[in-house]
Structure formats: C-alpha cells, structure tokens
Amino acid sequence: MSISQLEADGIPLLFLPDDGDDCTGGIAFRVGWADETLAVRGLTHLVGHLALSLLNPTELHHHLETHAAHTVFRTRGTAEHVVQVLSDVCGLLRDLPHDRVEGEKAVLAAESRTMYGGGGSLQRVRYGAAGYGLSSYPELGVADLTPDLASLWVQEAFTRGNAVAWFSGPELPATLDLALGEGRRQPPPETTSLTDTPAWYLAPDSAAVLVTGIVPRSRGARVFAEVLDRLATRRLRDDLGYCYQAGAQYAVRDATSATVVLRAEARPERAAAVAGEILDLLAELRWGPPDADLVGAAAADVRTETADLLRVPAGLADVARDLLLGVPGAVTGALELVDEPVSPDDVRVLAETYWGQALAQLPAGDLEWAGWHPAPVQSAHAATGRVIQPHDPSLSDVLVVGAEAVTRRTRSSVTTVVFRDVACMLAFTDGGRWLIGTDGIEVHVEPTLHAVDAGLVADIDAAVDRARVVRRPARHPGDLPGPRPAATGRAEASPAPQDRLGGLLRRLRGG
Template identity: 40%
Template sequence: MTQQTDGPAATVAQDGTTTTGPATAPAFITATEVDRIPTLLAPTSGGGPVTAGLYFRVGAADETLATAGLTHLVEHLALHRHGVSDLHYNGSTAATHTHFVVSGTAEEVVAYLNGVCASLRDLPVERLATEREILRTEQAGRSRGPNHQLPLWRYGARGYGLASYPEYGTLHLTADAVRDWARTWFTRDNAVLWMTGDTVPEGLDLTLPAGQRKPLPAPTSALPVTPAYLTGGSGGVVLDGIVRRTSAASLFAEVLGRALFTDLRQKGGYSYAADCEYHPRDTAHATITAYADALPQKQDAVVGGFIDVLARMCAGTIAQAELDSARVKRLKLYETPDLGAAALPSYALNVLTEHANLTPDEHRAELLAVTVEDLRDVARELHASALIQVPGRPVDWAGFTEAPQWSAPASDPAGTVHRSRQSDAVSLTVGPEAVTLVTPGGQISVRYDACAAMRVFPDGARHLIGFDAFVAEVEPTLYAKLTPDRMAVIDAAVPAAAVVPMPERDPDEIPQAAARRGGLKDRARGMLRSLRPGRG
C-alpha cells in the first residue's frame, strides 16, 4: 500500500498512444458495466487465477499541501477490513489515480472488490488515529528516488509538485474530512474496473455513490525559464523534462537510457546506474527522467558525459541501429501471451483519464513509423523543458539557467522588521500581506494568499510554504521582538485550510541564536549557513 507511479504493467498501451479523445476499449478487450462502473474484460488461456483492478481518478496531485496524504489515507482505510489473508491484494496511490488490485479465485476477487466498495461507502474512521501512525511509519521507511526533489522545483508546492513533500494531511485530518473526500472522489462515475476473464463473476456488488468523472489536475510551474539547473542532491545527476506523449518519445527514452549506460558505465566507468524512464503525466504529455550515479571523485566526469550524451542526441547524432534496437525491444511486448489481459491495467487507466486506446496493430504501426529524425525532435523537446540537478558546480556553460534560489525581487516589504539575533544583515518582516526574510544574498517572501501550508509548532514557530515552494521559517528564538501579537498577525492572515498543526519538537530541534562573534560579514555567513534551503 505504498505510493507508486505508472509501472511496467502500463507499458503496452501507455507508451504508444498518441491520439486523444473519447477512450474506448479496442476490439480484443470487451467493454461492459458493473453497477454503472465502466468495466473491461480480457480472457486468459490455460486457466489460472482471476486478476482484477479498480481504478479511481484521484491521487496525490489532486490534494493540497496541507491535506497531502488524504487519498492515501482513504486507500488504507478501505483495505483495513481485509486484515491478514493469503489473498494476493494491494492498493496504491499515485499522482493522478488510486488502484485496488487483487488476484485469486473468482469468489475471492468478488469478496475483495465488494469489501473495498463497502468500506468506501462506510469508512472505518475509528481506525483513523492508528492508520495515521502507520502512514507516518511507512513514509519514514520509504526509499526516495533520485528525482524526489525535482517535482517541487518544477511545479511548486501544489499539484504534481506534492510528490516531493511529506504527507502533512495525515497529521491532522478529521474523520469528517476523510469521509467527505471519499464521497467526492471515490464514486462510481470516477472509477473504472478491469478484470481477466470472459465474463463478470456472479455476486459483484460495487455499489458506490454517484459523482462525476474528475479531470486531470492542470500542471503548475515554478520555473520561469527552462532548461534550468539546481545543485545538490545525493551526488549523482538527474534530469527530467516534459514531452508530448508519443511513440517516438517512449522510444527515445529507451535510446537515451542505453546511451547513458554505454557512455557512463561501459566506456567511462564513471557510473554504476545510468538509465532513463518514460511515464505518462496526463492525456497529452509525459515525463522523461534520466539519471546517473557517481562517486565524489567522478562527479565532474559524470556531469560532462551526461550532458554530452543529451547534446549528441539534440544534434541528431543518433545511429539507426540505436533506434532499431529500442524498437525491437518494444515490439516484443506485443508477443506477450494473453496480450489483452496483460494490457488491461493500462487500457483501463486510459479510459479513466479519457486518453484514446489503440489496438496492438495500431501501436506496432506507430512504432515502425518512428524515424531517427523523430528522436532528434524529442531530444530537443526534452532539452527545452529540462530541469537537471547536478552535484557541485553550475552547468550554465551548457545552456542551463539556474532555477530561482530566491523570491522575485520586490520593493522594501511593509510591516514590522525583526532583526536576526545572529546577524545584523538578516531580518524578518511580518507584514499585512506577507512574511519576508531578507538576507545579503536575496529575499524569500511568502504571501498569505499564496501560502500552500503553514506548519504550526507548539513552541510558537510558524513555517510558511508558498505555492512557489519557497519557505519562510518564523522562529521566535531567532528574531528580536517576535511577540505573540506579531505572530497573531500571521495566524489571522493565513487561510485556515492551509494550517498544519505539527507535533511538539524535541528541545534540541528548536533553533537557538548562536553567540555573536567575528565581524559583520562573518556573522552573516554563519547565519546563512544555518538557514535551511529556500525551497522545500
């Protein structure tokens, strides 16, 4: 029951579709309805278990930063009553959908799906406190991918950018909020069922409240210019970009991954892992993510080699053999036994998101029509929208612009000015419209009406996160004269829906002003080093 993105099961259909419009089932998949829910069926040969999945068009990108984790919480509650079982089942919450999947006998599948829908109609909210703790534990142990920071830098602290953040909503959401979310999003009109087999087994009761099919969330942007870069991370290089959702783009991701592996691992010996992935984002666009790891002494070589590979492809220096090899690998997917059953999850997801489905023959024709020139066009599209995270040195020499490290310049902010207890060069202004942190390097300003979330700590601190992902941390211990009446100004101005009550901090976690030592410049440098990153 972990948070997931589109995986290998979605490869057959999602990597190849290019047209948009009403999404229907192709001829080799049967379309029907169960309790007003669109249902797709495909047979399997040789018997075996029945596999089924129930999709809902709701995910993390539909939430706000203050309610992040709400969908995941509903998913957990819906599965609680199944308890410990030998039945193979799971639930997952991705950016734009939630998926309940099961495999077993027809009777077991019916019991599972009936139980999920029964729980969604009447969530066991008496389990809310326990499930909150389970989700916090799950979150603490979850491994984060190499690109976990890129969404917030690209999209900000909302929509698709929420993938970079903790699930703040699990800290404070009420039973009423959870029930309302389930009633609004987990409806029969916002669902699609898929199932292996020729017919729907008897006894299914998927009764759910009426609703409406929810559109995919519109992408936001926190990047004024692309291609852009940021420094830091785990030591490797990671790049993502937004491209049109085409067969050429899916093949390009395969070609780019192989080229990175060949140059950075096999030839250079700089990286161990070097690869590229393609994931649909919405009906028209997909995200391509490329990455390569590096030891500290190899970082410069990896950065240079990585950018060289991308530049070569933008220039169109792609061998026909590279395209042919990637195409052969993709075409082999259509030799899968019981292709219809294997494609069911991705075809159902296309129906859910209203993306047109193509037949296997149409997919093959599109793949066979892709040319080297098409791949070059995708490479240029990827480069134009790219955001790359590199260790150490900037990469402006390669045509990338540094992503904003500070809020946009503004006139002197209005409000009361509170000097830092550590440096005279740093101050915090609490105004009627915004909180602004001013430093020698720049300023960070979070407007109350553009506050995605405000973390409220029992010790009096307030951390404001703007829609652009910039953070202003208001710590009474670090600034002079931050009296309760000044904090009350912030509390009154930030929308109640953005407030996130935080647990009590350990005394060692509460920042304390260090003794003033050295000159003004030294104190300013020390203060800046103590500040957390401007985004997060």
C-alpha cells in the same frame, strides 16, 4: 483474445478472458496525490488504506497504488477472492470506517520515514508545492486529517463516475458488486511549469545528477527514453566509469504527456563531469549522426514490452488509467501501444523537445556555460513591514513580516511567501511557523532564531488561511534551530473561528 469494455453498477468494466491459474481484478479512480493540496497531502493514501482495512495489513500494499493522478485497488486469486476484495473495497468506500481513521493515520505516519517524499526536489522546482509538485513533499497533512475530511474526499473522487474496473479470468463473475456513490469524472490535476527552460538548480545533498523533461506520449517517446537509457548506461557507467548507476525511465504523466527521467548516481566530485557528459549525450541525439542500429534495437525492445499489453491481465490497469485520463482509443491501443515505426529522426525531434523542457538537479556545479537557466530558488520580491532581527547580532539574517507576506533575507538569499499563496503552514506548538508557498519557496519563522513574539506569530496565523495550517506538537529542544533554548508555547496563537465545512473544502480544493 482482446479486451471488452462492459459496464457493472454504472462503472466501465474491462474484461479480458484468460485461462491462467489466477483471476485478476481491480478498480481505479481518477484521483491521486496531485489532486490534493499540501495541507492535506496523504488524504488519498489514507482513503486507500481505509478502503482496504478489511484486509490483512501486511498485504495492503499488494493491493493499493496511489499515483499522481489515479489510485488503483487490485487483487488476484480465485474469482471468488477477487469478487470479495472488490466488493469489500466498494463497500468500505460507500461507508467509510471512521473508527479506523486514527489507526490508519498512525500506519501512514510509520510508512513515512523521511521528511520529504520520494520524488526528490525536482518536481517541487518544476511545479511548485501543488499538483505534480507534491511528490516532493511528505504526507504533511495526515496528522490533521479527520473522518469528515476523508468522507468528503470519497464523495468527491471515489465515485461511480470517476472509476474504471477490470476483471480477467475464464469468465466474468455474475456476483461482482461495484456499487459506489454518484459523482463525476474529475478534471486532470492543474499543471503549472517553469517558464525558462532548460534549467538547472543545485541540490548539494543529492548524490545523483537528475534530468527530467516532458515529452508527448507516444511510441516514439518511449523509444527515445529507451535510447537515452542505453546511452546513459553505456557512456556514463560502462565507458567512462563516472557513475555506478545511470539510466532513463519513461513515466506517464497525464493523457497527453510523459516525463522522461534521466538519473546518474555519481560521487559529488564527478557531478560536473557527469552533467557535462549528459548534455553532450543529449546534443548527440539532437545533432549527431543518426544511429539507426541503436534506435532500431531500442524500438524492438519497446515493441516486445508493449506487444501484449492489451492481451494480458497485467496491462489492464494501464488501460483503466488511460480511460480515466480520457485517452481516446485506450481500450483498442493508443499512444505508446500503437505499433508504428520510429526513426532516428523521430528520436532527434524528441531529444529537441526534451532538451527544451529539461530541468536538471545537480549535486555541484552549474550549467550556465551551456546556456541553461538557473531555476528560481529565491523570490523576486520581498515583503515590506516589521523587521525582526536575529538573536545573534553577528548574523545578517532578518525576517520581514508585512500584511501580505513574510520574507527571510540573508546576505545571499531572499525568500518570500505571500500569505494568500500559502500552500501549507506548519504551526508548531513551540511557536515555530514554516510557511510553504505554492511556488515551493519556504520561509521558516523560528522564535529560537529571531526575536519573534507571540503577537507576531498571532499576526501570521491570522494572515494565513486556516485551511492551509497543519498543527504540529512542540519539537524536542534539541531539534530546534539556533542558539536559544526552545520558546514556550505562549507564542501559540488561537485560531480564528471559521466555517467548518468551508474550511474543509478549501483544504481539499484551494481557493
């Protein structure tokens, strides 16, 4: 049995005959958090919650997956159940339950337990505070999301032209209702990347050495990741005992590229040795004697894992994703699913590619000895303008606020955010302003640290696009930085009136 590509309500529908106990079904959209801006980070997730709000809340994440570039609703059970869930999802996307927005925002806030997202800082350093880099950030925008904004997002992305559905069961139900609003297929998320690679940066709070690299999607790349996984485990954990956990994973990024993440959990005092061993491990793949046995075993495992993906219901979501991403031949088997031989030389070439694009996060040490570039964590330029001194005169820590940008300058660092490149500004009622540039660099303006007056805060507020501002309540005095007690709300500036719809659109799309 193989996948048939049909159509229902104008939506491509994948059907896989299956005589298993349960039917499965789902619908995927070409939209994810990488399509958002930081100021509305969490919007796709919120829409997903709203579309499933007829379900028992405890079951919600059995049915919803929000990825970087696509969002999946899926379910399993009887044919009637599957039809009902998909119909409910499409029905709620046609008519979003605005009355549930505040409730679901509260649920999302409860889900977000950490300040930063699950992606660590690697994606931010590679991509900045935009696109795929947003996985490094929490869902900052949720608190300010409105029903109108959610509806606008649905009209933009949760549409007939931007969806692929699937069903697997004995036969295709006649009652499947997938009606959605008109719309077009969304282009892939914009991607920028580091120019000087391989690169490294320090993350002293991390307990892991992480290395990511971008490789072209292929069976060979998946085998390369499997080889890397086996080598990392064997060498770093089993042989040397440097890590209690080490391995590599292959993750599809878009139609043509995948990210291979190598992760080695290690004590900080071992970090430099772990990083050194990883570099040697990669070097052996590039220049060492070919290990045909290792590559052969890895290729066999990948073949086993992928052999049935076009014949089992579990593979349908990936096929739908690839259709949405525009992968040619997605339904008949493309990229990783093409069963082609992978040689040690193929792995060597991929190791070369991986090395050339690699970015490493280190808890300690550096990789300059190996010729890796320090990733930019500071700014090349500083603002010119009004210099704001710290309350503590013994500190060498000044703010410079100009017409175009704000800079924080200490003895060891210069960080600048250009106002027109603000990805998001958190505006606290206590007067604090956290500006995050699209390059991922942050400047925190804190009245408790510097002699910041209400006029200065108003100047900053006026300089930053309102669509990039996320308002936050005053922080608890104990949470404020610096030696001074919390400033009062008088530093809060009144936002300039802006066109409401224009502001909403800019929140969604930038510009």
